[in-house]
Structures are given as C-alpha cells and as structure tokens.
Amino acid sequence: MIVKEKYYQIIDEILSNDFEGKIAIDATLGNGNDTLKLLKAVGKTGFVYGFDIQELAIKNTKNLIGEKFQNYRLFSESHENINKIKSADLIIYNLGYMPGSSKEITTLASSTEVSLKKATEILNEGGVIIVVSYLGHENSLKERETVDSFIRNLNQKEFKVEKREFINQVNNPPIVYLIEKKV
Ligand SMILES: C[S@@+](CC[C@H](N)C(=O)[O-])C[C@H]1O[C@@H](n2cnc3c(N)ncnc32)[C@H](O)[C@@H]1O
Known part of the structure; x- marks a missing residue:
C-alpha cells in the first residue's frame, strides 16, 4: 500500500520506524488501541504513559x-498535565470523543492547545507527535482551527510539520498532523 485511506494506516506507518526502548505518551486513551x-x-525496554479524563478509558485500556x-x-487526568512526564519520543493525540461511549465528553480546543504546547516542549529531538483531528462533534471545528493554527505556527527551524488529508473522501474524514522536532 502506497497511498493511505485510513488515519490509522498513517499511525502504523509512523510507528513502523524504530522506537524500541523509547518513551511514548498516549494523550487520549479512549479504548486503548493507540496505547497498545x-x-x-x-x-x-521502552515505557508508555497515558492520559484520559474518563475512568472508563483507563479501565478499557487496561483490559485491552x-x-x-x-x-x-x-493517569486519570487531563492531558494538560502532560508535562508531568519530563521527556518523550512519541506522543499521540486521537482527538474527539471515545468511540462507543458518550459523545458529550470530547477533547476541547483550549485544553488541547495547552497540552500540545507542552508536548512540543517535552518532545526529544527526533521525536514525533501525531495528532488525529475529527470534525462532527460539538466544538470540533473550533478545535480543528486551533490545532491547525498552533501547528502551522510552529517554528520551522525547530520543527518539521506535515498535514495529511484524505481530500477525495466524503463525510469529513480525519486529518492527521505530524510534528517532528529537528535534531
Ligand atoms: C477519540 S478518543 C481516543 C481514542 C483512543 N486513542 C483509542 O485508541 O481508542 C478521545 C479520548 O479523549 C479523551 N479526552 C477528552 N478530553 C481529554 C483531556 N483533556 N485529556 C485527556 N483525554 C481527554 C476522551 O475521554 C476520549 O476517551
């Protein structure tokens, strides 16, 4: 497969690089698929930290x-506290609501931005942040605009940035942003 048509294929592509022994953070646990x-x-030999504001997400992730x-x-707390981890090589945000659970509980523009800023600060050189952004839930457009603007304005001397979009798909497919801290 050369061109991807699902967001998780992009995640898999990134994770196929060598992260053995590295520190990773799942900033939005949900059902734990990304954590696994x-x-x-x-x-x-590596270590993974995870954050979610819902106890159910902690439970589902442990079960998985x-x-x-x-x-x-x-951690059963907001990813706004992501900087309690002092450094990381790989960080994933899979924004929105928890699949199969309440659509009322979603990530929000302001807290996502706070967390993303901290994530870029704790990211090691050569480290990568993956952000999957969806439209559809309440506040999702505001969150998309905030995330897009934050990432777009990262200093190009410090960060490489890509925005991957499935531009011929209907029904608002997710956008995947990739951020790498330059060595
Ligand atoms: C799309 S789901 C994540 C999917 C998940 N990574 C998976 O593999 O199943 C988004 C998750 O973000 C969580 N969330 C919402 N606001 C949050 C916050 N401020 N900090 C951490 N997690 C948050 C929600 O509770 C929800 O479980």
Whole structure:
C-alpha cells in the first residue's frame, strides 16, 4: 500500500520506524488501541504513559493491554498535565470523543492547545507527535482551527510539520498532523 485511506494506516506507518526502548505518551486513551500500538512500538525496554479524563478509558485500556505489558502507567487526568512526564519520543493525540461511549465528553480546543504546547516542549529531538483531528462533534471545528493554527505556527527551524488529508473522501474524514522536532 502506497497511498493511505485510513488515519490509522498513517499511525502504523509512523510507528513502523524504530522506537524500541523509547518513551511514548498516549494523550487520549479512549479504548486503548493507540496505547497498545505504542507499547508494541517501544517494546519491553521502552515505557508508555497515558492520559484520559474518563475512568472508563483507563479501565478499557487496561483490559485491552491485559497481561501482555507491564511497562506503562495511566493517569486519570487531563492531558494538560502532560508535562508531568519530563521527556518523550512519541506522543499521540486521537482527538474527539471515545468511540462507543458518550459523545458529550470530547477533547476541547483550549485544553488541547495547552497540552500540545507542552508536548512540543517535552518532545526529544527526533521525536514525533501525531495528532488525529475529527470534525462532527460539538466544538470540533473550533478545535480543528486551533490545532491547525498552533501547528502551522510552529517554528520551522525547530520543527518539521506535515498535514495529511484524505481530500477525495466524503463525510469529513480525519486529518492527521505530524510534528517532528529537528535534531
Ligand atoms: C477519540 S478518543 C481516543 C481514542 C483512543 N486513542 C483509542 O485508541 O481508542 C478521545 C479520548 O479523549 C479523551 N479526552 C477528552 N478530553 C481529554 C483531556 N483533556 N485529556 C485527556 N483525554 C481527554 C476522551 O475521554 C476520549 O476517551
């Protein structure tokens, strides 16, 4: 497959790079699918941290991981506190609401921006942030505009940035932003 048509194929492409032994953060746990991918990417010698404001997300993520990995820690708090982790090589934001759960509880423009700013500060050189942004939920357009503007304005001397869009798809497909801190 050369051209992707699903957002998770882009995540998989990024995670196929060598992150063995690295520190990763899932900034929006949800059902834990991304956390499990991060654990596989960093292997047993790496470590994964996760954040979500919903207890259900912590529970679902733990259930999904099961006994397969022990090298992770989950925080039942907002990703605005992401800087309690002092450095990271790989950070994922999968914005919006938790699939299969309440659509009322979503990420929000202001807290996402606060967190993203901190994420760019704790990111190690050569490290990557992946942001998946959806439209459809309440406040989603404001969040998209805020995220887009924040990433667009990152200093190009410090960060490489890509915006991946599935521009021939109907029904507001997600946009994937990629940020890499230059070495
Ligand atoms: C699209 S889901 C994440 C999907 C997930 N990564 C997966 O693999 O299933 C978005 C999640 O962000 C969470 N969320 C909303 N606001 C948050 C915040 N301020 N900090 C951390 N998580 C938040 C929601 O509770 C929801 O579980």
